[in-house]
Amino acid sequence: MSVRIENLVRTAPGNASKVLLDGVSLDVPDGSFMALVGPSGAGKTTLLRAIAGLDAFQSGSVVIDERDATGLSARDRNIGFVFQNYALFRNMTVARNISFGLDVMSRSQRPPQAEIDRRVQELLDLIHLPDMGGVWPQRLSGGQRQRVALARALATRPRHLLLDEPFGALDPVVRRSVREWLRALHDQLGLTTILVTHDHEEALDVSDRLVVMQDGRIVQDAGPDALEARPATPFVMEFLGETLKFAGQVSGGMFIPADPHVARFSVPGVADGEIIALIRPHEVRITSAVNGAPARKVGLRYGFARLAVDMGDRVVDILSATPWDVGESVELHIDAARLFRNGRMVEERCDGWA
Numbered sequence: 060m061s062v063r064i065e066n067l068v069r070t071a072p073g074n075a076s077k078v079l080l081d082g083v084s085l086d087v088p089d090g091s092f093m094a095l096v097g098p099s100g101a102g103k104t105t106l107l108r109a110i111a112g113l114d115a116f117q118s119g120s121v122v123i124d125e126r127d128a129t130g131l132s133a134r135d136r137n138i139g140f141v142f143q144n145y146a147l148f149r150n151m152t153v154a155r156n157i158s159f160g161l162d163v164m165s166r167s168q169r170p171p172q173a174e175i176d177r178r179v180q181e182l183l184d185l186i187h188l189p190d191m192g193g194v195w196p197q198r199l200s201g202g203q204r205q206r207v208a209l210a211r212a213l214a215t216r217p218r219h220l221l222l223d224e225p226f227g228a229l230d231p232v233v234r235r236s237v238r239e240w241l242r243a244l245h246d247q248l249g250l251t252t253i254l255v256t257h258d259h260e261e262a263l264d265v266s267d268r269l270v271v272m273q274d275g276r277i278v279q280d281a282g283p284d285a286l287e288a289r290p291a292t293p294f295v296m297e298f299l300g301e302t303l304k305f306a307g308q309v310s311g312g313m314f315i316p317a318d319p320h321v322a323r324f325s326v327p328g329v330a331d332g333e334i335i336a337l338i339r340p341h342e343v344r345i346t347s348a349v350n351g352a353p354a355r356k357v358g359l360r361y362g363f364a365r366l367a368v369d370m371g372d373r374v375v376d377i378l379s380a381t382p383w384d385v386g387e388s389v390e391l392h393i394d395a396a397r398l399f400r401n402g403r404m405v406e407e408r409c410d411g412w413a
């Protein structure tokens with residue numbers, strides 16, 4: 060039950076010079092859970108709609124289960140989708156909301172009523188709302204409603220699930236539990252799932268693979284670990300979490316930071332020249348230094364002290380496992396960095412360089 064997209068190009072209706080999808084190719088293997096991430100306007104929804112068969116495209120192809128789906132209607136693609144504002148029908152009970160996709164089938168295709176009722180109950184059990192079939196959607200919490208929307212998408216037994224920001228309206232705690240539940244459901248039913256989300260933590264938590272989009276193109280397609288260790292561009296690194304940037308020079312296998320309060324470190328094999336080191340806030344240690352950079356404790360995060368270190372021309376926020384006194388003077392030691400030159404990675408994250 061795979062989805063393969065080959066060189067998809069879509070331009071804006073009535074404006075052929077505005078390219079929405081710029082030669083997108085993507086392989087979503089059977090049973091995988093893929094997250095599509097990227098800034099607003101990157102083309103995530105456009106791509107999802109093209110896969111679902113809701114919008115046409117100018118060139119390229121969408122292949123579903125090894126079959127060219129270009130001419131197939133959304134219904135014939137065996138796909139379920141849930142969008143952020145895909146509200147439940149207020150004038151129908153939860154059970155009828157779930158069975159809606161079956162109820163509207165032509166008589167020849169529609170399963171017998173007893174089968175529909177059985178399937179609805181099965182889905183109610185699956186979304187952990189076994190006794191809620193008879194209630195009105197207004198009585199449900201946000202998280203429960205979202206689970207009903209998913210059950211509704213699953214009623215026709217699609218093998219593929221397309222989700223566009225389905226948890227956007229939920230509070231963070233409910234959101235976390237619904238996404239864990241969704242991942243378990245995906246595994247249990249053997250679905251192939253594509254989730255569009257703005258939330259990089261959500262994507263990293265729930266998916267096997269992340270596809271990062273920018274300006275209608277795929278910038279990187281990789282698993283969470285590979286993305287963290289080897290982001291293709293500084294944009295990917297910054298998009299996936301808080302990033303600190305240190306400019307400097309490589310000379311004779313040493314990185315010499317432009318900031319005087321950052322210790323040099325060895326970068327064996329990297330050619331001489333200007334370079335940018337990108338790190339996460341916890342990938343740096345501090346030591347006391349006479350005439351170092353002033354550091355100030357500004358909070359706590361996951362048990363780490365959050366320190367604002369004044370580098371002179373800017374302040375960088377780091378996370379330190381060491382308790383630290385206000386007003387200390389420090390030197391920074393970078394433990395792990397990804398090195399970029401001309402916007403491309405030249406050396407991946409490497410621990411223990413200090």
Ligand SMILES: Nc1ncnc2c1ncn2[C@@H]1O[C@H](COP(=O)(O)OP(=O)(O)OP(=O)(O)O)[C@@H](O)[C@H]1O
Binds near residue numbers: 071079100105257
């Ligand atoms: N029908 C359309 N006509 C013209 N431009 C469009 C159309 N649909 C989308 N766009 C433009 O295409 C680009 C991609 O939009 P899309 O909704 O796919 O982005 P997105 O990555 O899903 O963004 P968001 O995260 O904000 O939902 C945007 O610049 C948007 O304005």
